[in-house]
Structure formats: C-alpha cells, structure tokens
Amino acid sequence: MNSINVMPAISNRPVRVAIVGSGPSGFYAADTLLKSDQDVVVDMYDRLPTPFGLVRGGVAPDHPKIKNVIKVYEGIAKNEAFGFFGNVNVGDDLSVEELRRFYDAVLFSCGAETDRRLEIPGVDLAGSHTATEFVGWYNGHPDYRQRSFDLTQEVAVVIGQGNVAVDVTRILAKTVDELKDTDVAQHSLDALAESKVKEVHMIGRRGPVQAAFTSKEIREMGELVDADLVFNNLADFDLNPASQAELDDAGNTDAQRNWKVLEELRAAGEPAGKSRRVVVHFFASPKELQGTSRIESLVLEKNQLAGDPGNQWAEGTGQTSEMDCGLFFRSVGYRGVAIPGVPFDEKRGVFPNERGRITDGGSVMAGMYAAGWIKRGPSGVIGTNKPDSVESAQMLLEDAPSLEACAEPDSAAVTDLLKSRDVRVVSYADWQRIDAAEVERGAAVGKPREKFTTVEEMLALL
Ligand SMILES: Cc1cc2nc3c(=O)[nH]c(=O)nc-3n(C[C@H](O)[C@H](O)[C@H](O)COP(=O)(O)OP(=O)(O)OC[C@H]3O[C@@H](n4cnc5c(N)ncnc54)[C@H](O)[C@@H]3O)c2cc1C
DSSP states (O other), X not given: OOHHHHSOBOOSSXXXXXXXXXXXXXXXXXXXXXHSSSXXXXXXXXXXXXXXXXXXXXXXXXXXXXXXXXXXXXXXXXXXXXXXXXXXXXXXXXXXXXXXXXXXXXXXXXXXXXXXXXXXXXXXXXXXXXXXXHHHHHTTOGGGTTOOOOTTOSEEEEEOOSHHHHHHHHHHHSOHHXXXXXXXXXXXXXXHHTOOOOEEEEEOSSOTTTOOSOHHHHHHHTTOSSEEEXXXXXXXXXXXXXXXXXXXXXXXXXXXXXXXXXXXXXXXXXXOOOSEEEEEEOSEEEEEEEOSSBOOEEEEEEXXXXXXXXXXXXXXXXXXXXXXXXXXXXXXXXXXXXOTTSOOBTTTTBOOEETXXXXXXXXXXXXXXXXXXXXXXXXXOGGGHHHHHHHHHXXXXXXXXXXXXXXXXXXXXXXXXXXXXXXXXXXXXXXHHHHHHHHHHHHHTTSSOOOXXXXXXXXXXX
C-alpha cells in the first residue's frame, strides 16, 4: 500500500480551501471554486482589514470606472460558502503549516508586493522613491501612510514607461481640482495642493514602439488641464528597421494604437504654455543619482536598440548627460514576497508552479496552489488574472479527490487561535461597516469615499 492510500480522504464534508490574498486573482479563483459542481468552502485571508488588493490600493484614484470590477467581487463574497479573514498576515500571524491544519488546500494569490531594485549609485539618497511608495501613499494604503515626498522640488523624474509610471506622472502633473472629487487619500491631496513640481520627466530605456504604456493612458497625458505634454527628442520617432518591422507587424496592435496616439500628440504642435510640463524621454537609462544629503541631479545614458524585431533590447551608447532632479520615482517592475513554508523563486520573485500547482525542486506539492501575480509575475491588467486563476482553481478541483484531509476542518477554530494571539479577524460584515463609513465620510466632502489609512482607525471603528 503506498502512502497516498493511507491518507485520510475528505469525506462527508466540503473541500476546505484557504485563499491567501483578496485581490482580483483571489476572487476569480474563489469564483471558480464556488461555482464548481464540487462542494467547496473558501476562506479568503488578507493581511489588510480591507479586500480587493491593488484594485483598492493600486488603481489610480482618477480612474474610478476601473474600480467598478469590485461589484463583481462583492457578488462572489455573497456566496454562503465564502468567508473573509481580513487583518491576518499569513506567514506571520498564522503560519502556512497552521493554515494546512485547518484547510485541505491553500491557494496563494498574494500578488507582487515589493519592487525590483534599480541598482545605480545614489539610489538610496533622500528624494529617491519607488513608485509603489507613492502609489500606496496617494491611495491610502496603511503601509505607506507615513511616507512623505518633498514636493517643494520643481523637477521630478519617473523611470519606466508602463502604466504605473504613467499613473505616477499624471498624479504629479494634475491640478488639485482634477483630483479632489476622487477617492485620493486626503493627506496626499493636501500635500499635492502645495506641490511646486513644474516638470515631470518620464523616461524609458527603449523607443516609442516598445513602450509598455497603453494608448488610453498616454492619450490622457495629452489632456491634462494645466500640464503640457512634450517629447524630449523628436528624432526618437525615426525608427530603425527592426522597430519599423515591429510596428508593421499586423499582430502588434498595442504598439500600433500607441503610435497613432503618439503621432497625434506630436502633431499637436507647440506647447500651450501651461504651468507644468510632462516630458517623455525614450532611449535613456538612469546611470547615477548625484547629491550630497539628497538627490540633486541625475546622470542619464543614451541607449540604442540591438537585436531582432520583437526582441530588441536597449544597449548603452556610453553617451551621458546630466539633468536636474529633485524627486526620483522608479517604476521598474514588481516582485513577490516570500512566505515561510512556501518555495520561492528568488530570480523571478514568484512561487514556482506548474499551471498553478506549487512545485518544490520540480515536484508538485500536494494541496498548494498559486494564482495571479505571485504565480506568473507582475504582468497584465485586472482581467488577465481571470483565466490565470481559473486554471489554478481547476487544478485544485482536479486534485480534490486525492487531497489529504486536514486535521481540523473548522474555521471558528482559526478565529479562536488568532484571538489567542490578539489578532482581530476582520470578517466580511466588518469590512462592509468600514466600507459604509468610508463612503459616508467621502459624501461629506464630495468624494466617492474617504479611506481610512491606518489599520488602527479601521479596528477602532469596529
Ligand atoms: C499601481 C498599479 C496600478 C494598476 N492599475 C491598473 C489599472 O488601472 N487597470 C488594470 O486593469 N490593472 C491595473 N493594475 C494591475 C492589477 O492591479 C493587477 O493585475 C492585479 O491587482 C493583480 O492581482 P493579484 O490578485 O495577483 O494581486 P493583488 O491585487 O496585489 O492582491 C494581493 C493581495 O494579497 C494580500 N497579501 C499579500 N501578502 C499577504 C500575506 N502574507 N497574507 C495575507 N494577505 C496577503 C495583499 O494585501 C493584497 O490584498 C495596476 C497595478 C499596479 C501595481
């Protein structure tokens, strides 16, 4: 008899699944599990008292329509077999081993919560920040409530040309009137109201055909009330043959859409003389931040492209230039954070997996799954997580008949254990109270919500 046959099977009760992380991927996985023809209960954990991951803490406040997806997640949470365990940091408040005592399977959808490092001299000087810090700050994420940014500086630089870099640039360039009716955190709105930033430079290492932003986001940059959009060097639009081939590739619709918008923006002619300027640079990489007690200037190196169409990389030319820089934001990608008890791919910053089944040294770990950014890395929009999570949940459902039954199939016992550790579990009903209070606070000041920005405030309300 092999060991699989002596394992206690799950019988006469639903399969118990813990989902770690309540962002889009967690909700899409929960939906697949709860809609399946198998009897499944899902308890969803989040380290914050609030659900919805980056939809709440990442998506820009001036893009409220994108947050409408929350309604879908609220629908999923209504299922009787769904439970929310907010304010529980898995790996800290509760170990993965403990979680496995209460659940037959654990699915990790804990995102990519830290940044890839930009290894240049001076990167740790005051005035240099990650985009994550700034985004978390303006979105009222409790981790970043205490951050401050020296907005007395006139020149800000954002490194990267993905949509997050565009968000950061746009928030720095917008007027307070453009932001005041959004759910931007009040502490940020107050600070932005005093901002002296006049120029925001958004810098990408490759060219306009390779830029990672989407056409909608870059178009919006040309529609700012009091900031002109300009390009640092119009010669950057003279494409090399490989870039031209990329643009001509019928399948490259993203680049074609971007190109069309960029052409319109270029054709718009002379800047209108607004108070602020957004300057888009292509073909440049940061080499060094200079300054004594804080950053004062940035050394850039000019790049050229090498490689075949579709696979071109930026190569430094050795030609450098120096520019003033008082505030520096790096948006060069995200990485997952390791959780004790789960294998971690240090190089990619993800949990190693095969189609969502977590692997250890190449072998599948029974009952352990991953979905979303922690599974595939930080790529794609909210909707990209849906098929990704469906795949992982389907693997779990396929494995369910052979999963080892957990020792203590009891969610109340988890709450008791956490209580004994002074961890106040925030239920879904608790979250709904926080939600209602935020909406009420917002209504008083003409905003869709005024977020609580510390865990203490949220727990005090409860
Ligand atoms: C700044 C920014 C802006 C974006 N804007 C857009 C946009 O406008 N439109 C769009 O379509 N996409 C946008 N995206 C992309 C989109 O947000 C992601 O595709 C999506 O959120 C990834 O989902 P996820 O569930 O994998 O991770 P996340 O949304 O990050 O969710 C992970 C969750 O896990 C929780 N967690 C982490 N560790 C633990 C732990 N140890 N224990 C318990 N809980 C834990 C976190 O608190 C979080 O709630 C944006 C991304 C960023 C970074």
